[in-house]
Amino acid sequence: MRFDDRPGGGRIMLFGTEIHGRGTGNWDALDDIILTPKGLVSPTAEADARPPAPAPPPSPAPDGREIVTITRRTAPDPRRDDPVHELLRHLDVDNDTPGKITAAVARIRTLLETDLHPDDANRLRFALARCQRRMEEHTRRRQNVMQQLRQKPTVGLYHLAVELMRDDPDISQEERDLIDALAARMERLHAERHAEEERKRQEAEQERREGWRRQEARRAETARRASEEERAERAAVAEQAAIEQARQARAEKVKALALAVRGALKKAARENRLTTWSELRDKIGLRQLGHLDREDKLALLALVEADTAPGEPLWSALLVQDGDSAGLSLYRDICRLLGRPLPVDAPALADQLHTEHHRLHHPW
Incomplete structure (x- = not known):
């Protein structure tokens, strides 16, 4: 490698190949050099025709001796023989x-x-x-x-003594006899401890199983109650729907009778008298009144009292006469349905009915 002056200033790096006996012939710039797996090669360099050097002949062994190749297996190890x-x-x-x-x-x-x-x-x-x-x-x-083992033998000390006596040539016969005497006892203690641990394990397993059974029973009971509550709720909804449907059916059934019954009761009030269901049937001429049951009559009276203002006497009071327990019971139910207060005792209720009759007969 050498450096030459570049025309116009500066220096350029040149590479050449030296051939044996001939020196360096051609010099190439860095741009002309080719990089190969064998290194940097100049395309203009001539190959070195020098033959390879022959292998040196083997050296003759000295008289009476043999040349031995030294390997790791045949080489002596002084430390191994020490x-x-x-x-x-x-x-x-x-x-x-x-x-x-x-x-x-x-x-x-x-x-x-x-x-x-x-x-x-x-x-x-x-x-x-x-x-x-x-x-x-x-x-x-x-x-x-061993001294502690003589005073208070335990399983832990026994196993420690056995471990310390293992491969010990200085053990006395007295120590051997002590270990032999305690061997059966330690085995029994070990068996008892193992049995106790097994019993506790079985108790814990039984407790775990019982806890799982109790948990499953509580889960089943909760599911059963939830199912019963759901069925009861569905039954209550169905019952309420049936009651509402029956009420609507009764209302439709007696709707056409309400206006005539209300008029008949007003007429009875103007005439200063009480009336009965049979009398209403005869005076109005509606035979359907004779086929009404108690719930039908209650639905009919609810329609009759639909326009009665709060605080005003109910027209239904005109259907209650002295000694008429059925009419009195029906009057209680219509008052309860309309949210009208009623006395608890019979004398007070009789006084309230007389007051209602008087107000209906004398509205002025």
Whole structure:
């Protein structure tokens, strides 16, 4: 690569290819260079015709020796053959079982009796001290748990003691006998606790099922009541509709009679007398009055009193005579239907009727 002066000022970068034995022939500008997977190539450069260098001949082996290719499998590993390194590499003082640590202590003491490098001996002594402290702590903890187990045995202490005695070569026969004696008792306590837990689980399951049944029963009862209320409401609506329909039918039935009955009652008032239903039938000449039942008569009187102003006496009072219980009952019903107040006791009601008769006979 070189830089040449550009006509008119400035410099231009040129690229060339050097050929063995001939130097650089052609120089190309950057715009003429082609980028290929093999790199930057000049289209005007000549190929290098130099043949590839031959492979060097194999070197002869020295007398009495053999050349061996070194691989990872054949290469020796000094650290793998080092017993101190192997021992410490597999030793986990904090997590190994007491049996493994005891075996490691014996191996360390054996190695310390051999001819070791001072550094290896120091490393083994340090590991030995750690192992001894670990075993002393483990022994103290085991003895403490065993003492508590003798005083107040529990399932938790029993299982902890069994765990501490696992793979421990320093267990005494007295400790083994204590664990063996408590084994049956702990099994019984464990079975009783398991049975108690199972009983509580079954009770909880039974309570859950009972709660679900009660909830379903309440839901069914609520649905039943809602259905009954709905049926009762529909029945009440239907009954009210039937009553209204019957009332309208009665009103239509007696509508044509209302004007004549009202006129007959006014005439009776002018003549200062009372009247009866049979007399109205005879005087008006309407035979339909003889076929009216009590509800028909009540509907007819309601039409007769439709134009009676509040506070004015009812024309229906002229149909009530002394000793006429049916007429008195009908008068009570028409007053109740029209919202007219009535005395409760019979003497007061009789006085009100006499007053009504007098007002109707003497309107002035």
